[in-house]
Amino acid sequence: MSSEFDELEYLSGFGNEFATADKRVPDALPVGQNSPQVCPNGLYAEQLSGTAFTAPRLTNKRSWFYRIRPSVVHRPFKKFEKKNWTNDFAGIEPNPNQYRWNPFPLPETGGVDFVEGLYTVCGGGDVISRNGISIHVYSCNESMQNKAMYNGDGDFLIVPQQGELEITTEFGRILVGIQEIVVIPQGVRFSVGVRGVSRGYVLEVFGTHFVLPDLGPIGANGLANARDFQTPVAWFEDLDVPFAIINKYQGSWFQAEQDHSPFDVVGWHGNYVPFKYDLRRFQVINTVSFDHCDPSIFTVLTAPSLKPGTAVADFVIFPPRWGCADHTFRPPYYHRNCMSEYMGLITGVYEAKEGGFKPGGGSLHPMMTPHGPDFACFEKCSQESLQPVRVAENTMSFMFESSLNMVITPWAIHEHVDTGYYKDWLSLKKHFKLPNQQKK
Structure with missing residues (x-):
């Protein structure tokens, strides 16, 4: 694949403003205002908001796109059923036991992409009231072809375990390797490409976004440093082909058709962006x-x-x-x-x-x-x-x-x-002895 998957800039902080334009159209970003009457190069202005408009400045998240077509240009969404997936945890029988799973299997045949390979393991809370969490695994062996998805409910934190991921987003392209993670915020459209059989973990949160933890007495330095997070440089394709847009909304799956690629953002600025981090x-x-x-x-x-x-x-x-x-x-x-x-x-x-x-x-x-x-x-x-x-x-x-x-x-x-997980502890011995029983 193109080396453009490696083009990344440093993300210097989660509350800062970033701005990039595709190197082919360096003047795509307006100067001095968010949404001019006529955008440069005949582009459309579109805002993506990750928080309420009135959220405090410190936590307010939004980005502006300057794109070839606005994302509203699509046909109606139609619902489809997805196997082994849920965000609805009401009514599921609780189980207090320690649980361990063997490695989740890899696809044995061709034609399983990221969306089709998602599998829900556990979760809690409620996607409707927007306070909850889901944990999934994915196992796939095919890139998403003329297909993009977005999570209308929350953020995805993706942890590859086997196989690099080539993720195309509205903001640009990100190559995610083993021992790296990527966060795709709520509402961001993306497509996952693979270089062979791939497997990993997904943490999904509703009603909140991922941030760096406070450091307290640790001081200014330590844990994950903001300078090591990276966000993509703008990249676009002007492609007029049938494209499927998949929307996960209120825990259900929907699909709409459109006649062009959604990855047509020529420039963007803001602080609501996908990002990756190297765990090392x-x-x-x-x-x-x-x-x-x-x-x-x-x-x-x-x-x-x-x-x-x-x-x-x-x-x-x-x-x-x-x-x-x-x-x-x-x-x-x-x-x-x-x-x-x-x-x-x-x-x-x-x-x-x-x-x-x-x-x-x-x-x-x-x-x-x-x-x-x-x-x-x-x-x-x-x-x-x-x-x-x-x-x-x-x-x-x-x-x-x-x-x-x-x-x-x-x-x-x-x-x-692993049905024998509980046996890991059954062999623990009693070592207790009263003082008068201790060896002298």
Whole structure:
């Protein structure tokens, strides 16, 4: 594919203003006003708003497009049914058990694109009232041809696990590799191309947007730095061919037809944009004395709720790092949490569960259900010498964490499940002895 997929500029902050025009039409952006009476080069002006018009300036999100045709030029949407997908979690039977899924299968035959390969695992909240979360996986082997989609309900955070993604958006083109992520905000039209069989994870949030977490006592530097986020340079195609526009709206799927490509934005400016991030650029904060910092120190992005300090969803990673703490059991501690935790593995071996947790699979630990290292990990790490050691070398795992209760979809409750997951803890032994029973 064209090297234009690699053309990116630095995104220097989530509240700043950015402006790019396609290099073939450098004068496409008006000067001094948002929407002139007549746009340069006969273009149309169109605004995409990601927040209410009256949202505070700090959180107000919108971008202006200067495009060949406005996006309103299409035929009516018609509903279609999509298998193994839902945003409706009402009425699904709850299940408090720890769950683990084997790697989700790759397509065995041709002709499965990103939209067709989406599969809902779990979720919570409500897409209609716009307070919720869905977790999906995708598995595909074909690029979207003359087809684009947009999520009318919320943001997609996409985590490739196998296969690079060539994503064309209204803002430009983005190449997303392994150990990178991309966020496609609500309403942005995009098309996914693949270079072979591809698989990954998708975190969807309703009614909020992903932002960088506050740093507090960490200070100005650390975790994910704003300068390392990237957004595409404007790129357009003036293509008059039949095109399908897929709209996910209120959890259902619709399709409209139009006679031209939606990727006809010649220039744009604003702060409501898709962006990508390389997880290997994350600045790890870790203990070097004793005990554990909470896993919130590994937060890359957060989708805040209305309750201060509590997220609809956090995106957390566990990258390679040094373990240096004294007098401390270094793997994750046994834990019960008022958050729901879904974990996935991009590559490598997760240190707390080296057996059944595989790249391309996942696990869900429901709210207040206990979890922690398996038997082998506990025994090994309770006895090893506490020397500085590299943790998670050549590994990248992640967690989607939410303050919402989540349920597992009726198909994911049975498909690809590791039914013996609970056995990881059954071998944990009783080591307790009264003082007079201790060996002298």
